[in-house]
Amino acid sequence: GNSVTQMEGPVTLSEExxxxxxxxxxxxxxxxxxxxVQYPGEGLQLLLKATKADDxxxxxxxxxxxxxxxxxxxxxxxxxxxxxxxxxxxxLSITGGFKTIFGAGTRLFVKA
Amino acid sequence: xAGVVQSPRYKIIEKKQPVAFWCNPISGHNTLYWYLxxxxxxxxxxxxxxxxxxxxxxxxxxxxxxAERLKGVDSTLKIQxxxxxxxxxxxxxxxxxxxxxxxxxxEGSRLTVL
Numbered sequence: 001g002n003s004v005t006q007m008e009g010p011v012t013l014s015e016e017x018x019x020x021x022x023x024x025x026x027x028x029x030x031x032x033x034x035x036x037v038q039y040p041g042e043g044l045q046l047l048l049k050a051t052k053a054d055d056x057x058x059x060x061x062x063x064x065x066x067x068x069x070x071x072x073x074x075x076x077x078x079x080x081x082x083x084x085x086x087x088x089x090x091x092l093s094i095t096g097g098f099k100t101i102f103g104a105g106t107r108l109f110v111k112a
Numbered sequence: 113x114a115g116v117v118q119s120p121r122y123k124i125i126e127k128k129q130p131v132a133f134w135c136n137p138i139s140g141h142n143t144l145y146w147y148l149x150x151x152x153x154x155x156x157x158x159x160x161x162x163x164x165x166x167x168x169x170x171x172x173x174x175x176x177x178x179a180e181r182l183k184g185v186d187s188t189l190k191i192q193x194x195x196x197x198x199x200x201x202x203x204x205x206x207x208x209x210x211x212x213x214x215x216x217x218x219e220g221s222r223l224t225v226l
Contacts, residue, residue: 004154034214036215036217041219042219043115043116043203043217043218043219043220044155044203044205044215044217045216045217046214046215049214089154089155091154093213098143098160098167098168099157099160099168100157100215102154102155102156103154104152104153104154105152105153105154
């Protein structure tokens with residue numbers, strides 16, 4: 001079946017630290033991969049996406065590369081800010097399908 | 113442009129009582145989803161609509177949950193009767209014409225069953 005596994009949180013970093021949140025997936029077919037972010041008190045919103053192998057999605061200083069050989073889509077940011085504190089969800093959707101499957105989420109705390 | 117609107121934001125009820133959640137998707141989005149989010153977990157699909165047709169309700173517990181999307185615009189999710197284990201956040205999302213694109217989420221309705 002299709003599934004997403006992401007690193008457990010919480011992740012606590014100091015401002016300007018480097019961030020990596022690991023995400024691996026299992027999928028039949030050719031998935032599109034997503035990172036969604038949920039800021040406190042808000043709904044989930046798309047952060048970035050990649051639709052085929054070797055694509056790199058990027059937004060707001062975050063980036064993730066679709067690695068088919070390792071079935072991974074790790075989220076990275078070179079220098080986090082306090083405002084990046086949120087819950088991050090890795091997700092996949094099979095191309096042509098209609099169901100997005102989410103990981104359990106990783107909570108990030110950034111300290112000033 | 114208005115986003116996905118859900119109400120109520122919070123609801124506290126006694127077990128065995130009914131509850132209903134309402135969702136208005138982004139204008140022009142034909143596909144509407146209801147997701148369940150338990151504490152510390154990612155969203156799980158309950159039901160997906162294409163216009164007014166429920167095309168995937170395989171994960172909806174039909175003994176107590178029901179949903180409708182009359183006229184293919186806004187939607188209501190109902191639980192009757194509610195159980196303690198139904199305490200969770202109910203998320204509504206919409207997207208353009210199904211497929212593997214971006215989902216737009218509302219802020220969610222947090223249900224507490226006592």
